[in-house]
Amino acid sequence: MSTRAVILKNISANLLLQLITALGGFILPPLIVVTYGSATNGMLASIKQFIAYLTLLEAGIGAAAVVALYQALTAQDNQLRNRILAAAHHFYRISGWLFAVALLILAILFAWLTHTEISASLTFYMVLIMGAVNILDFFFFGSYRALLTADQKTYIISAIQAGSIFVNIVVCYWLIRNGYSILTVQFISTLIQASKFLLYRHYVKHHYHNLNQHYDKHNAYKLQQTWDALTHQLTGLLIFSSPLVLITFFLSLKDASIYAVYALIFGAIKMALQSLSQGMQAIFGHSLTTDIQRTRQNFCRYNRLFMCFLGWVYTCTGLLLAPFIQLYTRNMTDANYHQPVLAALFLLVGIIENSRIPSMTMIMAAGRYKDTKPQALLEAALNITCSVCFIQIWGSAGILLAALISFLYRSSEMVHYTSKHILSLPCTRAYLLWLTVFATIAIILTIGWHPVNSISVHTFIDWIKLGFITGLSTAIPFGILLILIYRRPAQ
Template sequence: MSTRAVILKNISANLLLQLITALGGFILPPLIIVTYGSATNGMLASIKQFIAYLTLLEAGIGAAAIVALYQALTTRDNQLRNRILAATHHFYRICGSLFVIALLALAILLAWLTHNEISASLTFYMVLVMGAVNILDFFLFGSYRALLTADQKTYIISTIQAGSILANIAVCYWLISAGYNILTVQIASTLIQASKFLLYRQYVKHHYDNLNQHYDNLNQHYNKHNTYKLQQTWDALTHQLTGLLIFSSPLVLITLFLSLKDASVYAVYALIFGAIKMALQSLSQGMQAIFGHSLATNPERARHNFCRYNRLFMCFLGWVYTCTGLLLTPFIQLYTHNMTDANYHQPALAILFLLVGIIENSRIPSMTIIMAAGRYKATKPQALLEAGLNIACSLCFIQLWGSAGILLAALVSFLYRSSEMVHYTCKHILSLSCIRPYLLWLVVFATIAITISIGWQPVSNISVHNYLDWIKLSCITGLSTAIPFALLLFLIYRRPAQ
């Protein structure tokens, strides 16, 4: 299969996944808030973030395994592949055991922290039920996910996951509408999500010859004397840790310092911008493996393809966030119409989310190259500095400005790290000048600001009474704002790629 076909399949499958994920994200939370209250929605959002912290136990294993598997898959060395998978599976089993212990501790702690706003027993059992899927992931699928990702088959993961999410949306919607309690709904959701692991396992077993990920079944020589040592596991772990601290800490801090209702408000805005982020990440889906292979075999081609990819990505990012800036207010008004137990209309949060999203997602092309090249150790100090800056500013700013302070802290740390990633990618991996990527940033950011300024008044004058009106407005806005970015893309593609 050609590289272009692989990219198309991976991006298409991931776009489908993100679309269905966003669909569930927009359908279920309003129903949960109206049926069970904002406190319950805030509790669910907080549990997800706390569990995300616990999954750090496996962080670094998958990333290191993916880089290691490139060589085995390129050379079709099944023996080396199996040794890498055995080492990966061994690490996942150890981490899975630790995760079970940590999950029990989290259930007790979170039940105590939120007992004034919601039933302690409900919180306790919700943590255990929601964490059950992660336990299965540790023990059943972690090493297989690394294999499929390294083999440029993320479309398999995305397609199966999309199907499970679609089934989950349908079942949860029916259960909530029928009046079942939230714990019953979550148990059903967990069972549906668990079923996808059987499909993953079935695919891998039938599409890889002589696959083996258990030390006991490998040749005795490799079992005792030549077990594979995953390189940069702890360095990759550091990157995963810092990333999760940054992206998961907001709801945790809001839960600890503010309230579950504040967490629910933040979660609604985070849901919208999270869907936008996932759409942008779809453009990079599968690119890591492709760049990983080309950096090893044809660096010049990798350099040329990255320049073209970066230009396309930045123009798409500009168009997406321009549309978001113009359409967010009417959407929030529609989406939170029936959510009356908390103030969901907060323009300051909307503006800050927009700025943070633009700066954060500008790093995606550079981050993809860094991961493809396996430069975890070399970029570890910068990642630690970003995390330290983010957490320190968050702890200070949340005391002064509440939820808005969390976003201001993110803006500060993202400005540093995103620009640093561009510099490192150009200088130390691709041997390119940094000037053009930085100029591209400035041009795209200026185009976003100018287009929103011009379009704000006309869009604000259009009345939006229902989702059909909003969709019509979205189509008009999308087509209109595409013009400046299409022109920009045409102009920059006329220039040489380097």
């Protein structure tokens, strides 16, 4: 299969996954708020973030295994492939047992923490049920995911996951509408999500011959940079999971629910942008060792395409967000979800944060976990320190200000590292591309804000019509920009 076909399949499948995930995110939380209350929605969002912390027990196994598997798959060395998978599977199982113990401790602590706002027994069982899927992932799928990722077959992961999420949305919607308890809804949801592991196992067993994950400690493969990859996962998870954790500690579950609604919207946008990088890590990982000049050229074109797409997406978001929030939260009356300051800060943070995706993809493809570990630690220290200080002054907005500071540092540093230390290219063009795209976003938002937001929007059909017109109009300047810069040489 050609490289272009692989990229197209990976991106298409991932886009389908993100669309279905976003669909569930936009349908279920409002229904949960209306049916069970904002406190319950805030509890669910916070539990997800706490559980995300516990997945650090993966200890960088997956990232290290993917990099190691590039060599084995390229050389078609099944024996080396099996040794790497056996090592990964062995450490995943150890991590799975640790995760199970940590999950029980979390259930007890979180039930105590939130008992004044919601039933302690409900919270306890919700944590255990929601974490059960992750336990299965550790024991049964972790090594398979690494294999499919390294073999440029993430479209398999995305397609199966998209199917399970779609079924989950339909079933949960029916259960909530018919008055079932939130505990029953989450239990059924967990069973549906767990079923996907059977499909993953069937595919891998059918398509990879002589697959053997038996761990022989006397002939065990030693995964390189496991702890360095762990550091990156730790810092990333601290940064991206800490907001709801801190809001739960310092503010309230209703504040967590408000933040979660905006995070849901911008998280969907982030996933759409990440779809453009789906499968690119494996492709760059293979080509870096065979044709560096072609890698430079392909990366520069990919980066320009990505930045223009980012500019268009966030321009549309900035123009259409206010009317969407009004429609989306019109039935959520037990908390104030109209937060213009939060919306503006989420927009700024999203632009800066996601500008790093191409550079981050290349760093991961090159396996440069150890070299970039100090920068990742500094970013996490900046983010957490500023968040703890700012949240006590500005509330949820302080969390976003802290993120803006740390992302400005880390995203610009990633561009510098990728250009200088991996591709041996000057940084000036990458930074100039940033400035050009950011300036275009600012100009269009300034010109288009009043005309777009002066239009009355009463239904989602009205909003879709407005979005269609806005999307076409804003696509013109970014399309022209892409045409002008896409085929410029890398040097």
